[in-house]
Amino acid sequence: AQKVTQAQTEISVVEKEDVTLDCVYETRDTTYYLFWYKQPPSGELVFLIRRNSFDEQNEISGRYSWNFQKSTSSFNFTITASQVVDSAVYFCALSEEARGRRALTFGSGTRLQVQP
């Protein structure tokens, strides 16, 4: 079973639409960390946010917001009033302990295309 599932392979929206990228994770740890990264067409990976398992507060950063719900093991990412520059592949990732050491596992990514 996948530890991090991003069921939406590709999403296409028109500029100024709101869009939510889903992330569902699976872990037995009580202490874990969740991340979102952005990979623009240039290929580099850009850190967006980190959340630990004890902090379920939603977070807003400009047009970006994140909704963490432990009850449904989800950590969804919403972009409000999308812009063309938001076009990228977005990855959700989980840091958890495996065999006594921590590993960072990524979902398969969601490609977001924002049309002008």
Added chain:
Amino acid sequence: NAGVTQTPKFQVLKTGQSMTLQCAQDMNHEYMSWYRQDPGMGLRLIHYSVGAGITDQGEVPNGYNVSRSTTEDFPLRLLSAAPSQTSVYFCASSLDRNLNTEAFFGQGTRLTVV
């Protein structure tokens, strides 16, 4: 700030050749790792290290070796390249071994095995 530096950026290998992808970080990070990125599969962990002298296998370790003789360097060795190893490779580092801070990524190495 150099951050995480990967070399080379591009490489073409023939089947059976060996090579080493270099990764260096100048942030005194404990944790370093290698991922490969293939279409539709996201980033898959190859090997990782929680400090000098300590390495462990990730999800897809076969065909790759690593070592961590210093805190700064974490090279990835392809022993005998195969077409299935055609991919984009990313090296990443994090401040501490508990991975409670973000990972910093190199620019990636695009490897083609023919």
